[in-house]
Amino acid sequence: MGTTTATHSGEINYINEFKGLKSWFTSLDHKRIGLMYMISVMFFFLLGGLAALLLRLELLKPGGQFLTPDQYNQVLTYHGAIMVFMVIIPGIPAVLGNFFLPLHIGAKDVAFPRLNLASWYVFMFGALLAASTMFTSKIDTGWTFYTPYSIKTGTAVVTMVLAAFIMGMSSILTGLNFIVTVHKLRAPGMTMHRMPLFVWALYSTAILQVLATPVLGITLLLLVAERTLGVGIFDPALGGDPVLFQHFFWFYSHPAVYIMILPAMGVVSELITTFSKKTIFGYTAIAYSSLGIAGVSFFVWGHHMFVSGQSEIAGIVFSFITMLVGVPTAIKMFNWLATLYKGSISFQSPMLYAMGFMFLFAIGGVTGIMLAVLATDVHFHDTYFVVAHFHYVMVGGTLMALMGGFYYWFPKMFGKMYNESLARLTFIFIFVGFNVTFFPQFILGAMGMPRRYFDYIPAYQSLNAISTVGSWLIGTGFLLSLYVLVQGLRKGEKAPANPWGSKTLEWTVPSPPIHTNFEVDPIVKAGPYEYK
Amino acid sequence: MANTNSQHSGHGSSGHGGHHIIPFQIYIKVAAALIVLTFATVFFHWLHLGALAAPVAFLIAAVKAALVMLFFMGLKYDDKLNQVIFGCGFFFLLVLFGFSALDIWTRIKEISTL
Structure with a gap:
């Protein structure tokens, strides 16, 4: 990217310019706030991951192992709620987005730095409330809080729902901040069509956060009103409609799938072009396909409800519209493939994760078609096929991109390089472990094994055992990643300003950046991927 | 910090002059x-x-x-952009109501014995 290059500022950077815990907890610096989100998300990921390992261990053999059925339901709820609300939704936007959005567009910070810090505090309040509720009270509804069970169960639904409401508030504030930042703080010459594709992805995500999350908030409050005041909204006994809850819930939660995956696609766009050393193919198509996915995502929520009692006509309409999601998604995939064509590809660890994303997300997307078709969904619904599908999208997609983005930007964030061989090894463990864990679940689902059950018939045992062994490989991969992070921070070589030869603005400043990002305000004179 | 940057935001800014009384x-x-x-x-x-x-x-x-x-x-x-943003919010609210109503009305027809 053609810019006036910032001069080196010596050793003063955003990490060491201010000292002490107070300087972190009161910092308005988007980079420090991004790191605080990172530590929070890593902590919750550890909790959610441990819950997943427990579930898989319980399912190693048929019959109860060490959990009772009720405990199994609770651990399942912990895993789902933690991973969705505290890890995958905030993962890329709040960590990498906070850190790199202003750097990408040549700004000194986000538009509302105080609101940004408030978002983190609101998120932490909601997350800790949720975590403490889960570990001190029983909650067994799953992360979807479906009525009428969530109205009748004696567990701590109200506290948990309020925690989700509070975390949703944080998500809205972050989204608002990003939208205003993109519109108001771009550097001179940084037109919309010169923005990195990661920024386009964050922008599309922010629109979803602002438009869809309030509906979840209101829905959860209606649920609380029904439980506490007896207002008849969702409970048939009070004249309500339980299917209406699913409409309201999925109106948010389907776009939420794209809140999770769109930023991941933005990261992958950056990785593919950087490690192919080639101008990205179809920049405009990729940028607008992010907006396209965001738009279409508001019209397809009913495909989660084909067997809920929803009318056949509504099912047909939602099934048809769901197919449209494939268009902007395929645009991205084909443009990434075209970018790779005749590129100077180097398979460093971030690129391995990007390749992993493309491979796994393609499987997740294609199996989504089977679930979008009414006739096949009736068979696959609520089986392990669905579990495998959404893990291929969420873990194979979002977490792969998060890891790739993390390894890509690690040198910029901390000014240190990590052990590349070990980083590649983490990819092998996670990628292989992921497929060993979840591919057998497609077969289990097709064989009819229902999900969310703590027991199963002996015919399913061998595939379940394979799946459990896979979860150990994934766990090893993430533990190894933690080691790579710590070792890099402690003993890593000093990172140069631009170790990958990237073209976007953040690589024109020293690693790590100074508090105000740029010593000289950048003037952008070309697009973000001018390789050749 | 944000103010400093907004001075050079040129292209992105769609600012409006005076505040209407x-x-x-x-x-x-x-x-x-x-x-x-x-x-x-x-x-x-x-x-x-x-x-x-x-x-x-x-x-x-x-x-x-x-x-x-x-x-x-x-x-x-106010600015046209802000009107469009508000309009988007209402449009998607209509989408929510419209599709939910489509389900409820057609569901009643499908299962009604009257």
Whole structure:
């Protein structure tokens, strides 16, 4: 990217310019706030991951192992709620987005730095409330809080729902901040069509956060009103409609799938072009396909409800519209493939994760078609096929991109390089472990094994055992990643300003950046991927 | 920090010049309209309109929300972009109501024995 290059500022950077815990907890610096989100998300990921390992261990053999059925339901709820609300939704936007959005567009910070810090505090309040509720009270509804069970169960639904409401508030504030930042703080010459594709992805995500999350908030409050005041909204006994809850819930939660995956696609766009050393193919198509996915995502929520009692006509309409999601998604995939064509590809660890994303997300997307078709969904619904599908999208997609983005930007964030061989090894463990864990679940689902059950018939045992062994490989991969992070921070070589030869603005400043990002305000004179 | 940057945001900024002063009389009239519409909501509730009760209540609520946004929040005199953003919010709300209604109405027809 053609810019006036910032001069080196010596050793003063955003990490060491201010000292002490107070300087972190009161910092308005988007980079420090991004790191605080990172530590929070890593902590919750550890909790959610441990819950997943427990579930898989319980399912190693048929019959109860060490959990009772009720405990199994609770651990399942912990895993789902933690991973969705505290890890995958905030993962890329709040960590990498906070850190790199202003750097990408040549700004000194986000538009509302105080609101940004408030978002983190609101998120932490909601997350800790949720975590403490889960570990001190029983909650067994799953992360979807479906009525009428969530109205009748004696567990701590109200506290948990309020925690989700509070975390949703944080998500809205972050989204608002990003939208205003993109519109108001771009550097001179940084037109919309010169923005990195990661920024386009964050922008599309922010629109979803602002438009869809309030509906979840209101829905959860209606649920609380029904439980506490007896207002008849969702409970048939009070004249309500339980299917209406699913409409309201999925109106948010389907776009939420794209809140999770769109930023991941933005990261992958950056990785593919950087490690192919080639101008990205179809920049405009990729940028607008992010907006396209965001738009279409508001019209397809009913495909989660084909067997809920929803009318056949509504099912047909939602099934048809769901197919449209494939268009902007395929645009991205084909443009990434075209970018790779005749590129100077180097398979460093971030690129391995990007390749992993493309491979796994393609499987997740294609199996989504089977679930979008009414006739096949009736068979696959609520089986392990669905579990495998959404893990291929969420873990194979979002977490792969998060890891790739993390390894890509690690040198910029901390000014240190990590052990590349070990980083590649983490990819092998996670990628292989992921497929060993979840591919057998497609077969289990097709064989009819229902999900969310703590027991199963002996015919399913061998595939379940394979799946459990896979979860150990994934766990090893993430533990190894933690080691790579710590070792890099402690003993890593000093990172140069631009170790990958990237073209976007953040690589024109020293690693790590100074508090105000740029010593000289950048003037952008070309697009973000001018390789050749 | 943000102010420094906004000085060189040029392209992205769509700023609007002066702040429009809304005459006090308009505020009074809008407030009166909101009160009348509140009474109208209660009145139509008493009429027991059956299937029409919810659409009528939603219609009155939509008119009240529009009055608040247009005059109390000054959207009528604001930037076009902000109007579009507000419009998007209402459009997607209509999508939610529309598709939910499609399901409920057709579901009742499919399962009704009448």
